[in-house]
Amino acid sequence: MRDKKSNWFSLNLKSSTKRKASPCGCGRTAGSCKGSESPEHKDGFKQVFDVKMGRRKAFKKLTASLLSGAGLVDTSCSLTTGQSAKEKAQIGWEELFKGNYKLMTDAEKRATVQRLTRAYELRTGKTIHMSSKNAEKNVLFGYAFNISKCRGYMNCVAACVKENNQDRKSHMQYIRIHEMEDGKGFKFNEADDNYYHEVPAAGHFYMGTQCFHCDNPPCTKVCPVQATWQEEDGLVVIDYDWCIGCRYCMAACPYDGRRFNWNKPEVPEEEVNKNQHYLGNRLRKKGVMEKCTFCIQRSRAGRNPACVDACPTGARVFGNLLDPDSSIRYVLENKKVFRLKEDLGTEPKFWYYVD
Amino acid sequence: MMHSASRNPCCIIFLLFLFCACKQADTKREKYPTIIDKIQAKSAHYDGVSISSNPYISEETIAVIEKGHHFLIPARKNRVALRTCAICHSKPLPEMRGEGLKRAHWNIDLHHADSKTMRCTTCHDPGNPAQLRSLTGNPIDFNKSYRLCSQCHAEQFEDWAGGAHGKSAGGWAPPRVSMTCVNCHNPHAPRFGSRWPTWYNTRKAVERK
Amino acid sequence: MMRRLSVLIHLIRDGLDTTTKGSKRYHLWMAFLTLVMLIGMYCYAIQLKQGLSATGMTDRVSWGLYISNFTFLVGVAAAAVMLVMPTYVLKDLDFKQAVLMGEGIAVAALIMCLAFVIADMGGPAVLWHMIPGIGVFNFPNSMLTWDVLVLNGYLFLNISIPFYILFTRYQGKEPKASVYVPGALLSVFWAVGIHLVTAFLYQGLQSRPFWNNALLGPRFLASAFAAGPALIVLVLAAIRSHTPFKISDKTIGKIAMVVTVAAQINLIMLGSELFKEFYAPTQHSESAYYLFFGLGDKAALRPWIWTSISLNVIATATLSFHRLRRNFKVLYAACSVLFFAIWIEKGFGLIVPGFIPGPYGKIAEYTPTAIEIGVTLGIWALGAFIFIILSKTAIKIETGELRFTGKS
Numbered sequence: 001m002r003d004k005k006s007n008w009f010s011l012n013l014k015s016s017t018k019r020k021a022s023p024c025g026c027g028r029t030a031g032s033c034k035g036s037e038s039p040e041h042k043d044g045f046k047q048v049f050d051v052k053m054g055r056r057k058a059f060k061k062l063t064a065s066l067l068s069g070a071g072l073v074d075t076s077c078s079l080t081t082g083q084s085a086k087e088k089a090q091i092g093w094e095e096l097f098k099g100n101y102k103l104m105t106d107a108e109k110r111a112t113v114q115r116l117t118r119a120y121e122l123r124t125g126k127t128i129h130m131s132s133k134n135a136e137k138n139v140l141f142g143y144a145f146n147i148s149k150c151r152g153y154m155n156c157v158a159a160c161v162k163e164n165n166q167d168r169k170s171h172m173q174y175i176r177i178h179e180m181e182d183g184k185g186f187k188f189n190e191a192d193d194n195y196y197h198e199v200p201a202a203g204h205f206y207m208g209t210q211c212f213h214c215d216n217p218p219c220t221k222v223c224p225v226q227a228t229w230q231e232e233d234g235l236v237v238i239d240y241d242w243c244i245g246c247r248y249c250m251a252a253c254p255y256d257g258r259r260f261n262w263n264k265p266e267v268p269e270e271e272v273n274k275n276q277h278y279l280g281n282r283l284r285k286k287g288v289m290e291k292c293t294f295c296i297q298r299s300r301a302g303r304n305p306a307c308v309d310a311c312p313t314g315a316r317v318f319g320n321l322l323d324p325d326s327s328i329r330y331v332l333e334n335k336k337v338f339r340l341k342e343d344l345g346t347e348p349k350f351w352y353y354v355d
Numbered sequence: 356m357m358h359s360a361s362r363n364p365c366c367i368i369f370l371l372f373l374f375c376a377c378k379q380a381d382t383k384r385e386k387y388p389t390i391i392d393k394i395q396a397k398s399a400h401y402d403g404v405s406i407s408s409n410p411y412i413s414e415e416t417i418a419v420i421e422k423g424h425h426f427l428i429p430a431r432k433n434r435v436a437l438r439t440c441a442i443c444h445s446k447p448l449p450e451m452r453g454e455g456l457k458r459a460h461w462n463i464d465l466h467h468a469d470s471k472t473m474r475c476t477t478c479h480d481p482g483n484p485a486q487l488r489s490l491t492g493n494p495i496d497f498n499k500s501y502r503l504c505s506q507c508h509a510e511q512f513e514d515w516a517g518g519a520h521g522k523s524a525g526g527w528a529p530p531r532v533s534m535t536c537v538n539c540h541n542p543h544a545p546r547f548g549s550r551w552p553t554w555y556n557t558r559k560a561v562e563r564k
Numbered sequence: 565m566m567r568r569l570s571v572l573i574h575l576i577r578d579g580l581d582t583t584t585k586g587s588k589r590y591h592l593w594m595a596f597l598t599l600v601m602l603i604g605m606y607c608y609a610i611q612l613k614q615g616l617s618a619t620g621m622t623d624r625v626s627w628g629l630y631i632s633n634f635t636f637l638v639g640v641a642a643a644a645v646m647l648v649m650p651t652y653v654l655k656d657l658d659f660k661q662a663v664l665m666g667e668g669i670a671v672a673a674l675i676m677c678l679a680f681v682i683a684d685m686g687g688p689a690v691l692w693h694m695i696p697g698i699g700v701f702n703f704p705n706s707m708l709t710w711d712v713l714v715l716n717g718y719l720f721l722n723i724s725i726p727f728y729i730l731f732t733r734y735q736g737k738e739p740k741a742s743v744y745v746p747g748a749l750l751s752v753f754w755a756v757g758i759h760l761v762t763a764f765l766y767q768g769l770q771s772r773p774f775w776n777n778a779l780l781g782p783r784f785l786a787s788a789f790a791a792g793p794a795l796i797v798l799v800l801a802a803i804r805s806h807t808p809f810k811i812s813d814k815t816i817g818k819i820a821m822v823v824t825v826a827a828q829i830n831l832i833m834l835g836s837e838l839f840k841e842f843y844a845p846t847q848h849s850e851s852a853y854y855l856f857f858g859l860g861d862k863a864a865l866r867p868w869i870w871t872s873i874s875l876n877v878i879a880t881a882t883l884s885f886h887r888l889r890r891n892f893k894v895l896y897a898a899c900s901v902l903f904f905a906i907w908i909e910k911g912f913g914l915i916v917p918g919f920i921p922g923p924y925g926k927i928a929e930y931t932p933t934a935i936e937i938g939v940t941l942g943i944w945a946l947g948a949f950i951f952i953i954l955s956k957t958a959i960k961i962e963t964g965e966l967r968f969t970g971k972s
Contacts, residue, residue: 067954094359100693100700130558138404140397141527146519151547154554161554170617171558178924189850189925192561196555209924215390224708225693226700227451242700244693245616247626247685254771256923260626260686262617281814286615287686302528303408313547314522314539324396327422327531335519344770347390489943562928 013224020121067151079202082206084122087156091119101239101278102229106134114276120283128274133300135232141294141349144209144322146332148355149315152199159310160210163295164281165273167265174259175210175307208315210307211236211292212340212348219249220256228289234321234349236288236297237279245287254341255348258291294318321349408526415500416532422516426531428525429538432497448481466544478503478542504536511536571968575734578966579751579957586956594952597945604942607935608683616686619936624928625919629936630684632911633943634793637673637680638715639760639784639910643792644670644722645755646822648748662815664958665803666796667726671943672951676721679943686883707765714758721751730961735968739802759784772918773848775839783833784910791906793819799955801896809959814894820895824883827902834873854927855917864917864929872908 098112109132120128131288157175166172178191192206200206213236220228220236222312227242228249250258250291277280277297282309284290296303299318309314319328331337335353342348387393416427442457444451460475467473477482480488487495487503495502505512514520515533522539525532536542586594621628644666651659682688693699694712703709725747732739763784766775770895797819800811841852853859858866879902888894921927932940960966 038537103700126589136404136406138401140394144519149520151549152552153550154552157554171556173554176924187925189921189927191924192560193926194556194923196552196560199547199552200549213394215387222706222708222769224702224706226692226702242690242693243687244690246681246708247686248706248765250623250626251766252769252771252917256623256925259623261615262622263615268532289686299527301526302408303411303526304523308523311522312536312539314520317518317564318523319518319527320404322401323404323529324398325402325529325531326527327523328527329394330424330517331519332391332916335514346770349390353519355510355520 003325058125085288088119088122091115091122095119096243098241100226100242102226102242106132109134109278113322116278116282124269125272126269126272126273128276130276130278131297131300132278135235136300138320138322139233140321141213142319142328142332142351143213143294143349144317144328144335144337144351144353146315146317146351146355147205147207149313150177150206150208151170151313151315152179152195152201152204153312154199155310155312156208156307156316159306160295162271163273163298164257164292165265165267165276165283166290167263167284168268168271169266170261170263172195172259172265172290174257175208176256177211178207179204180207200335207352209255209340210350212253212255212350213292213294215347215349216342216345218252218254218315218346221253222248224248231279233300234281235294235299236291236313237293238291239279240282240288240290242286243288245289247289249289254344254346258289261286261288404528406528408528408530408532412525412530412532414524421501422513424516424518426518426533427525428498428501428533428535431500431535431537435497444484448484463543466546467542469472500537500542501535504535505540508536570584571731571735574968576732576962579953582957582960582966583953594949597949597952600945601942601949604939604945607938607942608651610935611683611939618933620930621792622928622930624922624926625659625916625930627684627915627919628930629912629932629940630680632915633940634677634680634684635762635766636907637677637947638758639788640792640795641670641673641677641722642755642759642785642788643796645752646789646793647796647819648725648755649752650747650818658816659815659818661809661811661962662796662819664679664726665799665955666792667707667722668951668954668958669792669796669799670718670722671726671954672947674722675950676943676947677715678719679946680940682804683939683943703741707761707768710761711758711765714754714761717753718754718758718914721747721754725751726958730958732962734966754944756785757790766918767932771923772851774851774918775914777837779833779837783830783837786830786833787906787910790830791903791910793826794903794906795822797823798896798903799900799951801892803955803959807959808963816892816895817890818857820883820889820899823899823902824880824889827876827883830906831876834876845882850921850925851917854920855913859921859927862920862927862929864931865913868908869913872905872913875905876909879905926943 004303012067038134069081072170095112095115099108100250101109104112113130113132117128117130120126154177156175157177159170160166160175161173164174166174176193178188178193179195179199180187180191182205184190186207195201213230213234215230215234217230217236220226220230224246225242225244227238227244230236245260246259250260261284265284267283272283273281275297277293277300280293280296295303295307299305304318308318317327319326321328321332323329331353332351337351339348339351364559387396412427415430415433417430418425418427451528465473477490478487480486480494485496486497487500487536489503490506501512501515511520515536518531518533521536522534524534524538536545540547569689586732596832619628619630644663647663647666650656651663685691694701694709696703701709703713725744728747729739730746760781761779766772767777767780770776770923797816800816800819803809804811838852838856841849845853854862855865857863879898882888882898883902884897889898916930920929955967
């Protein structure tokens with residue numbers, strides 16, 4: 001069952017998964033799991049995005065078309081600058097005038113992903129892997145949260161920040177864990193979502209919120225440029241390059257699910273998660289919206305979102321709502337589930353349940 | 356006054372426009388009034404997905420069928436250091452008592468129910484430490500230790516088999532891999548401890564003040 | 565065609581000539597406005613470089629001073645219609661002199677609106693994504709696209725109608741009613757449209773109960789038709805005292821009547837809103853509680869809104885007495901008080917509480933930064949600047965001082 005190819009891009013997560021599955025039942029990490037973690041970047045490419053040759057070819061084509069097209073202006077104006085500076089300018093030019101990702105053909109999607117990958121390489125000398133994988137047929141993602149199991153450890157928050165390359169400067173976090181007092185019901189206004197003491201605190205319970213990926217999302221409806229939309233598999237996504245930053249979606253979201261880059265987001269180069277998706281955790285710029293995408297770079301590849309894998313108590317269940325045998329369907333059909341603000345008619349795909 | 360009549364058609368056109376706006380926005384909802392309807396309609400002809408979570412299963416697994424659910428669990432037998440058991444446990448436990456051997460398993464503290472309910476031999480077979488035994492004395496394989504737990508924790512077992520309790524060890528895509536009880540709970544002290552959160556948003560704390 | 569072009573060139577040349585000449589006070593005033601605009605631009609440059617973190621807005625309160633001013637100014641722009649309707653359609657000559665000023669105010673207000681929206685954008689460089697054809701225009705789903713359409717349409721109407729009139733007058737001809745009456749008629753509905761659509765922008769959000777009430781649109785209209793004409797009264801008063809342009813007392817009296825009625829309706833609606841929020845308060849009344857009384861120790865808006873309401877009541881009461889209203893000194897004072905009161909109420913008194921408390925009841929207050937205030941003042945100065953240029957030329961043409969002579 002061991003698949004070496006999958007090891008490279010799961011550095012942060014595999015370690016937590018392994019800890020859970022560590023050989024001794026005492027829960028201690030006595031694992032020498034490190035052995036299999038040798039990062040093989042090339043293998044990762046092959047495995048998830050096996051177009052190594054196609055990529056090169058496309059680049060050649062791209063460069064050729066750019067030279068003869070719009071890029072010609074830049075090139076001819078900057079004869080003295082280096083080759084990479086020219087290429088950077090070409091990529092910048094192409095990126096500036098590209099269309100909305102939602103309306104792109106698959107070839108165009110690949111082209112922009114290649115440009116972005118190449119731009120990163122030129123900028124930092126490092127290789128990233130960016131996917132443009134479309135929604136899978138027969139998939140509708142859903143999420144369930146077990147309130148009686150959450151103990152407020154916030155491993156999910158830490159994993160999410162790392163996985164999704166969130167801005168470290170403004171301490172952006174998609175997930176909030178609300179610490180609520182027993183016997184008062186769901187009093188979000190009295191709950192603390194930034195506690196720092198030993199958890200679980202006596203007489204308290206914990207409830208996590210994030211983007212609920214509504215089936216009738218009010219945020220996508222109000223976007224004036226359709227920079228945010230619902231994909232076929234139910235994920236509500238944003239094209240960061242198309243967003244104009246009007247924040248109307250933020251005002252429309254009843255669940256505090258959206259975040260805005262008030263400043264230029266900063267992620268230390270060594271902490272950048274290099275397994276990316278165009279609609280997911282690729283590096284953002286200032287003045288655009290972002291939000292939880294159920295880790296589209298992972299979920300579209302068959303994996304669980306980082307928060308699910310990081311949760312040490314199993315309070316988070318993720319799966320395909322269309323698969324009658326999936327865990328999420330079991331939860332919906334057998335547990336007493338509810339959602340937040342159901343009266344608004346937003347139909348969130350994020351259910352809460354208790355044991 | 357003459358012109359006031361011409362005001363009406365404009366009003367109507369404006370309202371019509373608004374109506375169209377609402378209609379367009381609602382077309383998706385008309386198809387499925389609620390998400391449950393959508394799930395039911397779209398999963399009626401579910402015939403699987405093309406991706407699998409096989410690449411993410413990093414350990415040896417075994418297939419089980421519990422409560423009608425088919426899934427994989429991580430194998431455990433080979434991970435427990437069984438061989439070392441046999442070095443000392445050459446004969447049944449009662450016979451080994453008082454032989455002047457060194458105390459063993461001194462580091463295991465049992466914090467599982469109280470001492471009236473649970474002791475070592477409630478789960479371990481003193482005659483054959485290489486396997487576990489049920490309350491009625493039937494042998495249970497180390498690979499299926501969850502059966503031991505399910506004797507008392509029937510509700511949790513039911514939820515675990517369905518996927519509402521416990522944690523996935525692969526991806527969401529089939530095949531489903533579920534961690535077993537002992538992957539998360541130390542059987543000798545199953546309760547999760549309290550600790551400090553992994554995350555603290557210092558900036559938000561400053562903003563609050 | 566060629567002749568028209570040469571007339572246009574002359575008009576522009578004469579216009580420039582008019583606007584660059586004036587008294588010392590005029591020059592000082594214009595220099596001051598330019599200085600404020602430059603300061604605003606400097607602040608905006610800082611904001612562009614640093615990102616919107618240069619403002620006081622946060623994830624909790626994601627719209628602030630910019631959108632508040634935008635909302636208020638849409639109302640001011642819409643109010644020009646109150647003068648257009650009787651003048652052009654009902655042939656009430658009293659308003660005719662006032663209407664050009666009203667439309668000038670509308671143009672200035674709309675340009676300010678657009679400037680405020682652009683100042684609020686996270687990515688002003690990619691605004692072209694909104695242009696239909698090249699970009700993607702989410703029409704009719706997004707109310708913001710409706711707003712873009714109606715605002716720009718209204719701007720076009722309010723530029724073209726006065727331009728046509730002035731252009732013909734400039735040539736010494738009488739403008740044809742068959743040309744401008746349909747346009748004026750259209751702008752009447754359009755004005756109601758821009759304000760309703762702007763109200764729907766907020767009203768349509770089920771996530772913000774403070775905005776999500778049916779009275780928001782009508783209240784927008786009522787307050788706009790009080791604040792807009794109040795500003796026009798003040799502007800006409802200034803024009804009367806500073807230029808030879810004749811505006812009769814009757815005109816001002818009639819506009820004052822409009823202001824009074826609208827302010828009265830506005831107060832009735834305010835009463836209805838207060839009753840709904842406080843007679844049987846639900847969780848959805850939290851925002852109103854925050855606005856009027858503060859929640860816990862967070863009460864930044866409380867002094868503002870009570871100032872606004874008391875000024876509003878005083879002004880409306882003053883205007884309601886015929887004798888007081890006919891005293892022009894009292895009228896001007898009441899109009900400025902009313903304008904200021906509605907600026908608070910329809911500006912950050914409406915926008916900011918919509919975000920407080922947040923979706924999960926968390927309270928985070930909003931205080932604009934100096935940068936934000938600088939940009940806001942700069943945009944107001946821009947509006948004043950544009951209005952003065954437009955009105956100065958228009959007055960010269962209307963009074964007959966400026967005529968096409970054919971000589972350069």
